Amino acid sequence: MAVTPPISRRKPFAFNASARAATAPTLGAGLAPRPIAVSVDTHTAPRRTTRSGWQRRYGQWLCVSDVAVMFVSVGLAEMVRFGAAPGQSMNPASASGSVLASTVAVAGWAGLLCIYRSRSPWVIGAGAEEFRRVCAATLSSFGAVAVVSTLLDLDIARGYIAVALPLGVLGLCGNRYLARRFVAVQRRRGRMLTGVLACGAPDSIAALASSFARRPQQGYVVIGACIENGCDDRSLEVAGVGTVPVFGHDGDIRSAVAVSGADTIALTSAGHLGPQRIRDLSWQLDDLDVDLLVSPGMVDVARPRLNVRLIANMPLIQLAKPQYHGAKRFKKRAFDIGFALSALIMASPLLIAAAVAVKATSSGPALYRSERIGLDGRPFQMIKFRTMTVDADQKLTEIIALNEVDGGVLFKIRQDPRVTPVGRFLRRYSIDELPQFINVLRGEMSVVGPRPPLPREVQSYDNQVRRRLLVRPGITGLWQVSGRSELSWEESVKLDLFYIENWCTVADLVIVLKTVRAVLGGVGAY
Structure with missing residues (x-):
């Protein structure tokens, strides 16, 4: 890749453990906060991973490189359309019209990539969803060009779409693939990571930490634990990972976030918290720029089988049956x-x-x-x-x-x-x-x-x-x-x-x- 996304880290998150524990807000009405279970030396607390910083810069770099790929694809398509080979002169009127058409096409294409959220922090870097959104946005863009040209009787040759569409799909997917390779290398070096504070039972936290460690290219790493119902241990031993520091219990998650410097909260066994406390926690994390993940408690189930349904004003996860017939x-x-x-x-x-x-x-x-x-x-x-x-x-x-x-x-x-x-x-x-x-x-x-x-x-x-x-x-x-x-x-x-x-x-x-x-x-x- 010609250009590599910059990497940035903020300064460590300053925090006074004793003062924070005394003023930490509750997780819900009628729930009194409990003090952090262990004392934490702020000089040795982990650095905040500043996920939002590198994600923003990485998204900007993707935007620039995507636009460059789109201009190349549309430019080659225009050459085919007007029949001009490299080095040959083109009629000035045709050339200006070609530049205008290419600019409009790229602008609309880039807009659809934004509408489809192809650079969303939740899809970049891993998984097939990013490629699916890129392909869907590209197909929608050229479908719109075909419809508009038919309705307005515009003279847009079939060769234009026949060249620009496959070039665009291959170019954009290739650009994202190379960017992912770069991100994967950085993550294996301990950069461009998302720090996770895992909250729940010790066994479920250990399972989550081990799963993250086996897939470093995903970019998630458990940097701390919050044990449910209190815990006197200062650390949690995880096979294949090592020692995960324990920053408190699930009654004081917000304070534990500040101490650990986590970017994301993962509730690995959230059943004991209840919907009211989970909702209140999500509200309190808004101003901290911290994401909240909730494990559904199901293993070995892929996304196509999971459907979220609103039944009696309650969000429920429907687990579709495996399909072996039909x-x-x-x-x-x-x-x-x-x-x-x-x-x-x-x-x-x-x-x-x-x-x-x-x-x-x-x-x-x-x-x-x-x-x-x-x-x-x-x-x-x-x-x-x-x-x-x-x-x-x-x-x-x-x-x-x-x-x-x-x-x-x-x-x-x-x-x-x-x-x-x-x-x-x-x-x-x-x-x-x-x-x-x-x-x-x-x-x-x-x-x-x-x-x-x-x-x-x-x-x-x-x-x-x-x-x-x-x-x-x-x-x-x-x-x-x-x-x-x-x-x-x-x-x-x-x-x-x-x-x-x-x-x-x-x-x-x-x-x-x-x-x-x-x-x-x-x-x-x-």
């Missing part, structure tokens, strides 16, 4: 057939080369058939290129003690003596799995889904893990893009169950794109 299954099957056919056609030279390499370097057939358990517990023969010696199944009992996967359900070792040299290369780049697209066409597998289990694995399933059989197993899945063989059995099951509960076509496309990156990197494959 229109969604039909769309998934159509996607599988189309993708599998395209993949087999495009990869046919690679398939032939792999088959020849396997046959030429070891005895036995090029393809290997393995019995796996599919949809609703039905067995099928999964096809893949043979990567081991012919007697690999008979040798399993000899090396079963070398298993490196915890739990004993899966069997994986990094240096498996049964794998051939060619097989090791095929496994590293997942070429051995390409014949499984034939299983997809047969209806036995899906492009994206849970890992196809062996019969002996299914025999050890409990009722929870057996839910993996509600959908077709996949060639790739969340387990593939989250570490592949590096995952433990518990992590693999958790990812598969999350996918089953929340799958959708858009998620499948994202997983396929991430799979390409994971395969090319060869990480976790053995």
Whole structure:
């Protein structure tokens, strides 16, 4: 990127602990404030992360770079429209009209990006919502151009939209992607972060802190805790994170915010507070420029299944049921057939080369058939290129003690003596799995889904893990893009169950794109 967003931090938030505790406002009518549970040395209190400062500057930089991308896209479209190549002269009247049209188009385009809040602090830096808003604003902009040109009978060539629209979408999304890469690097260095004061039960605070630590690119870090119902501990130990300082209890959250210097309050177990105190707390945090997050207390549920409904003047979260049948299954099957056919056609030279390499370097057939358990517990023969010696199944009992996967359900070792040299290369780049697209066409597998289990694995399933059989197993899945063989059995099951509960076509496309990156990197494959 030619320009990098500036980073700024305010001065530390000065605070007198004893004076603040005596004057701290209550969280609701009839609720007397309690003093902070621990004394805090203001010289060692964390610095305020000044999230609003870097977010404002980052948003301004995005605005400037977006406008530059839009001018380039519209300029190239105007060149196509008027038929003028670079270096050729253009009629002065046409040139002035072109500049005016480009300026108006960019102004309207930029306005829609603002209307769609594509630079909102809640969407920039992580997640797919930012890209969705950019694409929606761009499509709306060019849709408006098409409608206006039709109604007013304006002479706007189709080539103008045909060039500017794809260039604009690719340019803006590419600009946001590069900006995200920059932000991710800064966040891993401890910059451009949002400091969170987690309030609730110790176990829920620990779970939140661990989740944030596993995803540093999200930019959230727990810098303090407020324990519900009081706490005499000065710190909270979190596995994989370290020590989280305890600044008080949930009866005096506002004072704890001032001491900790947090930008965001996260209520991890808010049921005991009640709606009245949560509302009063949100009012009191307005003048502090502090955001309030409330955990719904549900895990492994994706956003498409959550709907906020106002029932009897009460905001309630509706949790939609997972969809395994009907229109969604039909769309998934159509996607599988189309993708599998395209993949087999495009990869046919690679398939032939792999088959020849396997046959030429070891005895036995090029393809290997393995019995796996599919949809609703039905067995099928999964096809893949043979990567081991012919007697690999008979040798399993000899090396079963070398298993490196915890739990004993899966069997994986990094240096498996049964794998051939060619097989090791095929496994590293997942070429051995390409014949499984034939299983997809047969209806036995899906492009994206849970890992196809062996019969002996299914025999050890409990009722929870057996839910993996509600959908077709996949060639790739969340387990593939989250570490592949590096995952433990518990992590693999958790990812598969999350996918089953929340799958959708858009998620499948994202997983396929991430799979390409994971395969090319060869990480976790053995």
